[in-house]
Amino acid sequence: MRPFEEDDLEWLISHRANADVAQFLGGLLKQTPEFVEKRMRFYMKCFEEFGFSMCVTSLLETGWPIGVSGLQPLENTGEIEVGYAFDKDHWGKGLATECGIGWLRYGFTEAGLERIVAVCDPENTGSRRVMEKLGMSYEDAAFSYGFPVVRYGVSRADFEERFG
Ligand SMILES: CC(C)(COP(=O)(O)OP(=O)(O)OC[C@H]1O[C@@H](n2cnc3c(N)ncnc32)[C@H](O)[C@@H]1OP(=O)(O)O)[C@@H](O)C(=O)NCCC(=O)NCCS
Numbered sequence: 001m002r003p004f005e006e007d008d009l010e011w012l013i014s015h016r017a018n019a020d021v022a023q024f025l026g027g028l029l030k031q032t033p034e035f036v037e038k039r040m041r042f043y044m045k046c047f048e049e050f051g052f053s054m055c056v057t058s059l060l061e062t063g064w065p066i067g068v069s070g071l072q073p074l075e076n077t078g079e080i081e082v083g084y085a086f087d088k089d090h091w092g093k094g095l096a097t098e099c100g101i102g103w104l105r106y107g108f109t110e111a112g113l114e115r116i117v118a119v120c121d122p123e124n125t126g127s128r129r130v131m132e133k134l135g136m137s138y139e140d141a142a143f144s145y146g147f148p149v150v151r152y153g154v155s156r157a158d159f160e161e162r163f164g
Helices: 006-016 033-050 095-110 125-133 156-163
Strands: 054-058 065-073 080-086 115-120 137-144 147-155
Touching: 006 033, 006 054, 006 065, 033 054, 033 065, 054 080, 065 095, 080 095, 095 115, 095 125, 095 156, 115 125, 115 137, 125 147, 147 156
Parallel strands: 080 115
Antiparallel strands: 054 065, 065 080, 115 147, 137 147
């Protein structure tokens, strides 16, 4: 995983232009090139401010980007959330879980966070399953990024007890 750079915009637009990837990210009507550019600028600003952000995520073997994962402040509340999205060819291989554990470990051990949350569309069964595999527990129904979401969370102590 590495922070976004200017040259990543074209790739990010094409990644989010896939209907399956965009389905639970507000859909293709939301993920326009203009919107995606704004989000990428937000990720870059977030990295400058916090030292972490949503990051370009690539396979070690090829170096090609296959998705986005990372930590960022949750819209509205400022809680730190973990997030992930991959090209469909790479779903179902455990990558979101692998990246999510890495980001939680980074957040708790390097960034000094005490609690990390995650939100998703209530219908996004795959994402909810990833949250469970990350040791996160359901907290409540909330409203984020313009949509109803479910919020999950995990404390540093609970993460360390489960993953060491
Ligand atoms: C959600 C997403 C990140 C999951 O990534 P992934 O790398 O496939 O996740 P993993 O392989 O680590 O784990 C997925 C788990 O969910 C399960 N799962 C996936 N889709 C499911 C579905 N529709 N119904 C039930 N379970 C599902 C898998 O079986 C797996 O659980 P298991 O290991 O117990 O079998 C991926 O589907 C994605 O990129 N979706 C588009 C973007 C997105 O929605 N991101 C989340 C926004 S909050």
